[in-house]
Amino acid sequence: MAAILGGGIGGLSTGYYLLKNNLCSNNNLKLLLLEATNTCGGWIKSIKTKDYIFEQGPRTIRPKGLVGLNTLNMIQDLGLSEHVHPIKFDHPAAKNRMIYANNSLHLLPSSLKGIFQKNEPFSRPLIYALFNDLWNPYKQLKDDSIYNFVERRFGKEIADYAISPMICGICAGDAKEISVKFLMKIPFEWEQTHGGVMKGLMRSMFKTKNDNNIELSELARRAQEEKWNVYTIKGGLDNFPASLLQHLMENNVDVQLNSKVDEIKFVDSSTVKLKKKTGEEIMANHVYASIPSHVLADLVVKQHPELSQNLKDIPFVTVGLVNFYFDSDKPLISPAFGFLVPPIENSPILGVVFDSCCIPDQKGTVLTVMLGGKWFKEKFGENVTEKELFNIALREVATILNIQEQPTAHNVKILNKCIPQYIIGHYEKVEQIRQYIHDHNLPISLVGSSYDGVGINDVIYSAKTQVQCCI
Ligand SMILES: Cc1cc2nc3c(=O)[nH]c(=O)nc-3n(C[C@H](O)[C@H](O)[C@H](O)COP(=O)(O)OP(=O)(O)OC[C@H]3O[C@@H](n4cnc5c(N)ncnc54)[C@H](O)[C@@H]3O)c2cc1C
Incomplete structure (x- = not known):
């Protein structure tokens, strides 16, 4: 057995x-x-009502790469295909991802054109970061923090305002501690072998591509053809x-x-x-x-x-999670996936997901605020109450999104040691x-x-x- x-x-x-x-x-x-x-x-836990769904853990799944396609094969096999709700590449939740820095929200570039333009809070167009990579020397290392790697190759601003908030969004962690292999194993290998990411990328373009060696279900094929960005499951993950x-x-x-x-x-x-x-x-x-x-x-x-x-x-980190439902006729937010807060801003919150934009069949405005993570104890101490987290989350939502209403419903959870740190x-x-x-x-x-x-x-x-x- x-x-x-x-x-x-x-x-x-x-x-x-x-x-x-x-x-x-x-x-x-x-x-x-x-x-x-x-x-x-x-x-994976969802609270379901006729007006809203509160996801208390994960909410979206990525369809890309070998591991993403493998999950879609499983979903089809389970007979869940019809319940999949894709967010395609042109949906606002796919295109509009923001960061909150210097007291305002900034849209991150989502197209090639965007990297040639200057986007706040970056002081120069992102294309300059690529030149940085071409000129900067490299260090022979077995492993490194993802922050150090990105700072070395692409500059401090990219490390602070692009990678650090992304790490908060994925594992509620500190990019200065997380291994570069967690998200950037191949670019790191390129640096170590060829002296830089762009140099490695260029060489890899001349190699024959080793496509994901996996048989695709109809659902996985659809995800590729329709260029899904992420997807969720109708009625709750x-x-x-x-x-x-x-x-x-x-x-x-x-x-x-x-x-x-x-x-x-x-x-x-x-x-x-x-x-x-x-x-x-x-x-x-x-x-x-x-x-x-x-x-x-x-x-x-x-x-x-x-x-x-x-x-x-x-190690593991603890995340505070606050779901809000505002029973409003008009959406209280602009259509987007949500925003992340770079750790350099020293905020109690990690980010906010605009659930009513990403999850189907919701009335009004639904938001989820994530708090703490790697900095949970430092920000809130050992004995913070759910009520205190609720107040902090509501205050941040009011300040950043200018939402003055009281939520019609809410849910607060302290997810103790919920995400491992690589x-x-x-x-x-x-x-x-x-x-x-x-x-x-x-x-x-x-x-x-x-x-x-x-x-x-x-x-x-x-x-x-x-x-x-x-x-
Ligand atoms: C807030 C949050 C948001 C996330 N967002 C996303 C997202 O959007 N997309 C995404 O892809 N991933 C996301 N993740 C990650 C994803 O949810 C996890 O990777 C995944 O759910 C982990 O599954 P698991 O089975 O490894 O562990 P768990 O979900 O921890 O399951 C372990 C199980 O073991 C049981 N157990 C523990 N101890 C014992 C014992 N002694 N005896 C018997 N049973 C025991 C527990 O009760 C639990 O049911 C998120 C995670 C969190 C916490």
Whole structure:
């Protein structure tokens, strides 16, 4: 029997790929999924009413690249194609992305033409950044922070006003700590091999392209042809994990909710004992752990303290999330995806998503404010209340967007340790962790956002690769 720990998108996808690869039979109960809470989906949670949807975690998925196309294949296979709501390249939510700097909102360029023009807060057209890359020397490095890399290649303004807010938007983190390999692995390799990003880019243009080697479903093909920017799921993103869960249950996977695992004991290379909080013990031949690395660290600490320490070394950040619904006849915002705030502005908020522009079937104006992240404790201390976060978010929305109304409805959540931080050395750390597992013949595979990418696509793809590794 194989056991999956955790019923987030990582654990559910592991079940999906184990079934797809016929690694568990449809008739015998050979696959077990243990989820600590009373519901599956992990951070993917939607509050649904007839007037608005509040996404309490992720809201959009990117369709591009191997990992994006792979997710679309899964969505079609689950019969969810008709529920996909694409945001195409010409939609305002795709074109209009802003940053808040020097007390005003600035639209970031979204076309080639835009890089030849001067766009506030940048002091020169962005094209100059490319010259910077051509002239600047390079440093021989194994890894670097994404901030250092971008500052070295393209200048400080790009690092402060383009990359730093982008890192806040993706992982609520500090670009000065996050590994360049997190988002810019290939440009970094170009710098290291050819002395600069543009030089590497030019050379790569003469090489034969290695297209994504993946069979495309009709939905994935549509996404490419129609140039989707991002997409969401009608009726709430949590319909996606709900469909996966249904698929697992229809195929006789034993899904046990309210089943927190407290300890993992490895007996031999094909036997592992899982101890539930209730004291019940379960024997499995292999365990797929899709729980956060810091949680897994506590489960293996008694038997494998070194492994536990390495898992603990992956840091996580806490995000405050405030959803607002304004029951207004006219939209209170201009059509856009939203805006991000560069850390250099020293604001309590990371950014605001204009949900009523991105998510279909919403009345009025719906916004989500993200707060804290890497700076959560520094800005709000240890004991901040939801009420305080609500007040801060509302004050910022009033100041920046000039919204003076009181919200008709709201939701506040403190998402404790919700996003792993891929700091400098992360990829080497993960390799070291997997090497330890291999060297000690431990029947465990690591899945989920702690290891191979923090987005939904990455987590799903990581489940696929980890399942295939065990075949
Ligand atoms: C605020 C926010 C916004 C985001 N926005 C986006 C976005 O727009 N697009 C995007 O692609 N990604 C986004 N992400 C990232 C994405 O949501 C995550 O990568 C993904 O949901 C992680 O899934 P997972 O299965 O790895 O982990 P989780 O969702 O953390 O699931 C782990 C599961 O394990 C369970 N568990 C924990 N401990 C135990 C235990 N001891 N025993 C049993 N079960 C246990 C938990 O209850 C949970 O259900 C966002 C994340 C956050 C927090």
